[in-house]
Amino acid sequence: MARKAITGNGAIALALKQVEPDVMAAYPITPQTEIAQNYAQFVADGAVKTEYIPVESEHSAMSAAIGSCAAGARTITATSSQGFALMWEMLFIAASLRLPLTMPVITRALSGPINIHCDHSDSMGGRDCGWIQLYGEDGQEGYDNAIQAFRIAEHMDVRLPVMTMIDGFIISGAIGPVETLPDAEVKKFVGDYTALNPLLNVENPVTIGAFDSLGGWYFEHKVAQNRAMENAMKVIEEVGAEYGKLSGRAYSHFKTHQIEDAEIVLVAIGSAAGNVKTMVDTLRAEGKKVGMLKVRTFRPFPYEQIRAALSGAKVIGVMDRSDSYGAQGGPLFTEISAAMFGGDTRPKMFNFIYGLGGRDIFPDDIRGAVETLEQAAAGEQVSQTRHYLNVREG
Amino acid sequence: MAKPKEIANKPERLTGGHRLCAGCGAPINVRQVMSVCPGPAVVSVATGCLEVSTTIYPYTAWRDSMIHSAFENASATISGVETAYRALKKQGKVKEDMYFVAFGGDGGTYDIGLQSLSGAVERGHNFVYVCYDNGAYMNTGFQRSSATPCGAWTTTSPVGKEAAGKQQNRKDLTAILAAHDIPYAATASPHNFKDLMNKAEKAFTTPGPAFLNVISPCPRGWRTPGDQTIALAKEAVQSCYWPLYEVENGKYKINYKPKGDKKTPVADWMKKQGRFAHLFKPGNKALLEDIQAYVDRKWEELLKKEECL
Numbered sequence: 001m002a003r004k005a006i007t008g009n010g011a012i013a014l015a016l017k018q019v020e021p022d023v024m025a026a027y028p029i030t031p032q033t034e035i036a037q038n039y040a041q042f043v044a045d046g047a048v049k050t051e052y053i054p055v056e057s058e059h060s061a062m063s064a065a066i067g068s069c070a071a072g073a074r075t076i077t078a079t080s081s082q083g084f085a086l087m088w089e090m091l092f093i094a095a096s097l098r099l100p101l102t103m104p105v106i107t108r109a110l111s112g113p114i115n116i117h118c119d120h121s122d123s124m125g126g127r128d129c130g131w132i133q134l135y136g137e138d139g140q141e142g143y144d145n146a147i148q149a150f151r152i153a154e155h156m157d158v159r160l161p162v163m164t165m166i167d168g169f170i171i172s173g174a175i176g177p178v179e180t181l182p183d184a185e186v187k188k189f190v191g192d193y194t195a196l197n198p199l200l201n202v203e204n205p206v207t208i209g210a211f212d213s214l215g216g217w218y219f220e221h222k223v224a225q226n227r228a229m230e231n232a233m234k235v236i237e238e239v240g241a242e243y244g245k246l247s248g249r250a251y252s253h254f255k256t257h258q259i260e261d262a263e264i265v266l267v268a269i270g271s272a273a274g275n276v277k278t279m280v281d282t283l284r285a286e287g288k289k290v291g292m293l294k295v296r297t298f299r300p301f302p303y304e305q306i307r308a309a310l311s312g313a314k315v316i317g318v319m320d321r322s323d324s325y326g327a328q329g330g331p332l333f334t335e336i337s338a339a340m341f342g343g344d345t346r347p348k349m350f351n352f353i354y355g356l357g358g359r360d361i362f363p364d365d366i367r368g369a370v371e372t373l374e375q376a377a378a379g380e381q382v383s384q385t386r387h388y389l390n391v392r393e394g
Numbered sequence: 395m396a397k398p399k400e401i402a403n404k405p406e407r408l409t410g411g412h413r414l415c416a417g418c419g420a421p422i423n424v425r426q427v428m429s430v431c432p433g434p435a436v437v438s439v440a441t442g443c444l445e446v447s448t449t450i451y452p453y454t455a456w457r458d459s460m461i462h463s464a465f466e467n468a469s470a471t472i473s474g475v476e477t478a479y480r481a482l483k484k485q486g487k488v489k490e491d492m493y494f495v496a497f498g499g500d501g502g503t504y505d506i507g508l509q510s511l512s513g514a515v516e517r518g519h520n521f522v523y524v525c526y527d528n529g530a531y532m533n534t535g536f537q538r539s540s541a542t543p544c545g546a547w548t549t550t551s552p553v554g555k556e557a558a559g560k561q562q563n564r565k566d567l568t569a570i571l572a573a574h575d576i577p578y579a580a581t582a583s584p585h586n587f588k589d590l591m592n593k594a595e596k597a598f599t600t601p602g603p604a605f606l607n608v609i610s611p612c613p614r615g616w617r618t619p620g621d622q623t624i625a626l627a628k629e630a631v632q633s634c635y636w637p638l639y640e641v642e643n644g645k646y647k648i649n650y651k652p653k654g655d656k657k658t659p660v661a662d663w664m665k666k667q668g669r670f671a672h673l674f675k676p677g678n679k680a681l682l683e684d685i686q687a688y689v690d691r692k693w694e695e696l697l698k699k700e701e702c703l
Contacts, residue, residue: 022481025474051481053473056513060470063510066463067438067474072488073481075474093463199459199475200482202434202490207454209462211446 001247002180008139008171009034011178012078012104012164015146017042018186022073022193025053025064029083030116031168032106036078058083062090069099070208072198074150076101080168081108084122088129094161095130096225097208100153100193101161103131104146107270107321108168109357117358118168120270120322124298124331130225132162132232133299137273139178141296142166144249147181150190151239157231159196167271167321169358181247189246229300236297253302255294256309258284262291264373265313267336269295270321272354272361279366290370295332303339310340315348315373321355329353329386348376354389365389395595398588401429405457412455413447417620419610419627420444420526422584424497427524427606430595434458435493436479438472440502441465443533444526466506468496469514469523476519493598494521499610500541501531504567515576515603522597522604525567528612536615536669540565543635545685546669548615553672558681563688571605572641578604580640585628589638589649596642609636617668629663632656634693639700646700660689 006014013035016024024043026036043052053068055061061077069075079087084105094101110121127133132152136142145164153162166172181189197206212218237252244250257277259265268276273294283290293309310316318337320330328334329351337349352369354361369389376382395401407428414421420443428435435458439445445462448455463471472494482488498507503525511523530548531537538551542560547553551560571579578600582590590608597604609630611623618626630636631650634657638649652658661682664670673682 022485023474023477025477049481049485051477051484053477054517055470055473056509056516060467060473060510060513063463063467063470064474064477067461067471067476068478068481069474070461071436071475071478071482073478075478089464090467097463199436199461200479200488200492201459202492205434205457205459207449207456207460210449210451210454211462212451213446216451 004178004180005175006139006178007034007173007175008142008166009106009173010038011139011143012146012166013038014180015143015186016076017048018181018183019147019150019190020048020187021050021076023051023053023068023075025055025061025068025075025077027055027058027061027083029058029080031108031172032078032080032083032104034172035104035106058086059090062087062094065101066090066094066097066099069101070097070199072195072200074193076103078104078106080106081110081122084126085110088126091126091129091131093209096221098159098225098228099161100159102146102149102153103161103163104142105163105165106168106172107165115357118170118321119356119358120320123163123165124322127299127331130160131299132160132229132236133165134162134296135165135269135298137271137294138171139166139176140249142171143178143180144243144247144251147186147189148239148243148251152232152236154193155235158228158235160228160232165270170271179247185246189243233300233302251296253297253305254309255296257292257294259291259293259309261289262312263289263314263377264370265291265293265310265316266366266369267293267295267316267318267332269298269332272319272321275361275363276319276366279363279370282363283367283370288370301335301339303335303342306336307339307343310347311343311345313347315350315377316340317350317352317369317373319352319354323353323356349385350376350382351386352389353386359390361389395430395592401591404429407431407457408448409455409457413450414443415614415620417613417623418443419528419584419612419623422623423524423526423590423608423610426584426587426590427495427594428458430591431493431495431598433491433493435495436461436472436475438462438468438475438496440468440496440498440507442499442502444497444499446533465502467510468498468502468507469511472496472521473514473517473519476521494519496521496523498523498525499532500525500527500529501539504541504565505539512574515571515574515605518602520602522594522606524606524608526608526610528610528615530615532612532615541567544688545664545673545681547672548669558672558678559670566692568605568607575644576605577602578640578642580606581636581638582606582608583627583631583636583638584608584610585624585631586638586650593640615669617671618666622666626663626666629658633658633660633663633689635660635663635689637693637696639696644703646696646703648696648700660686
């Protein structure tokens with residue numbers, strides 16, 4: 001085990017190098033570019049056996065990755081924002097072909113207006129494309145998730161692609177401490193890859209991506225895909241526990257902080273969880289019963305476990321780094337609300353949208369959110385469900 | 395190239411039973427190309443008639459491995475397959491020599507798939523791209539593409555008071571591919587099977603990317619009888635609407651030059667196709683002359699390219 005001072009992107013590129021997949025197809029896009037270029041350097045240095053495809057677009061990145069993975073090679077790519085949007089069509093196809101691709105997504109706002117900074121509009125917009133989604137808080141989680149993604153994607157009960165998110169710039173470009181595993185340990189953990197019905201098996205030629213229209217089996221294929229997603233729920237936990245034994249850092253679907261007796265719980269995802277945790281500690285010191293739940297697995301969404309974990313809360317404030325136009329709230333808010341609706345007790349739910357296009361979030365913004373939740377907890381009328389933090393009005 | 399008789403006795407690699415129309419040029423072209431593929435192949439097919447009609451789940455007409463993922467990305471997809479092959483061959487996980495080929499219609503090649511094709515050939519992947527050019531989006535019901543000839547009726551270049559079919563000339567895709575300086579680019583036609591198969595064999599055995607643009611008459615979209623496919627392909631070549639040529643490492647070679655009156659008027663060829671019927675009504679003489687002038691200019695250009703390059 002080594003402790004490195006490294007950017008989030010650097011940590012992920014290192015994790016990918018340690019896994020050493022057969023093929024990487026990548027296109028530069030801010031703020032993911034560092035991964036594409038670091039990996040190209042590993043290839044140029046002969047440090048990895050990987051074949052690198054410097055594609056001419058993200059649509060081709062995902063298309064080439066699909067071809068490579070279907071051919072039988074362990075395959076990766078990485079993206080952000082507009083690149084994610086451009087490969088959108090192919091994300092659904094990768095999942096429906098049950099290809100165990102893995103892809104770090106360095107989250108960034110979507111145009112327009114054009115903006116290169118962090119929010120979750122890209123990955124949250126792709127939440128229903130059939131990929132497993134794991135969100136990391138910092139470079140360490142980005143590194144750990146990138147490694148675990150292979151085991152989850154390639155598990156025979158799953159065989160679905162996995163995307164692992166870290167926040168653009170805030171994490172991707174910031175240098176922080178990351179504990180890394182020895183190369184051999186990573187390779188042993190992910191193991192050898194065995195492709196299922198690969199194109200390159202001349203003994204058993206296969207047709208992949210057949211036309212499956214009216215009178216076909218499209219519906220059954222979709223149901224099977226969702227069953228695989230359900231299976232992933234358990235596999236993500238098993239892999240996270242095994243990774244814990246190896247690294248000392250066990251993972252599950254989410255993490256809680258000071259939640260046991262909390263009347264007010266903030267739910268966060270991504271790097272803001274660190275800010276929220278610090279504020280929770282501050283507020284606890286002031287005698288306030290506040291806690292936090294940090295979501296890691298967004299697809300499949302662990303609604304039953306989250307419902308149980310939040311069942312004691314009076315008021316829940318969900319923090320979303322992306323909005324959903326015309327909906328009741330951001331994507332995390334609607335998921336948490338739906339999860340809580342199935343419970344015996346129904347806490348009051350509020351949504352705090354923050355950080356769009358990289359807008360900073362300050363401790364006082366979080367404190368302000370908690371004050372709103374306290375009013376609701378005290379039975380006062382809070383006029384809106386959705387609040388925007390640190391936004392200029394008027 | 396092996397003798398046609400030997401080739402004809404080899405097992406089909408695209409089997410019968412597919413659902414393409416009677417008289418469709420696409421499967422004829424595919425079978426000619428695949429018949430000279432020197433070893434096991436992986437085929438990537440763009441969304442289109444060929445794809446939907448040969449892989450109706452749970453059936454497939456392909457004896458080689460085949461992948462379809464979307465419309466615009468047959469080249470990017472096969473570039474991934476070919477890279478995986480190199481990665482796994484280097485590690486000893488794949489033993490056989492294999493070949494990689496992508497098929498797309500003109501919509502999936504000239505239009506929506508052009509970027510993917512350009513990227514894949516620039517990167518130098520060892521694969522053959524075959525465009526079966528039937529001159530429109532036939533699968534969705536005859537819409538214009540950038541390969542549709544000037545004057546042709548399609549449902550999105552309709553004939554009306556203000557328009558006599560498509561107003562623009564075709565995109566010269568073979569020239570665009572040749573401009574990528576790839577090792578091999580050629581046009582072909584199914585009526586001259588020897589020429590087509592020679593070119594396909596060259597394309598397969600030339601290291602690096604190769605491009606074949608093959609005319610592919612479509613009875614439904616051209617409004618022609620199904621038994622005229624080969625005759626129409628032949629006349630397209632004779633009129634120099636579809637010259638047969640190849641560009642090998644930058645060197646141009648025209649494979650068929652009609653001498654004297656063997657070069658037939660393009661209007662004779664057009665007259666046989668319902669998609670041009672409106673042009674033969676009174677008042678369209680100038681347009682027909684323009685079309686002939688354009689065919690002649692492109693032919694003269696090609697002769698000069700052969701001379702100079």
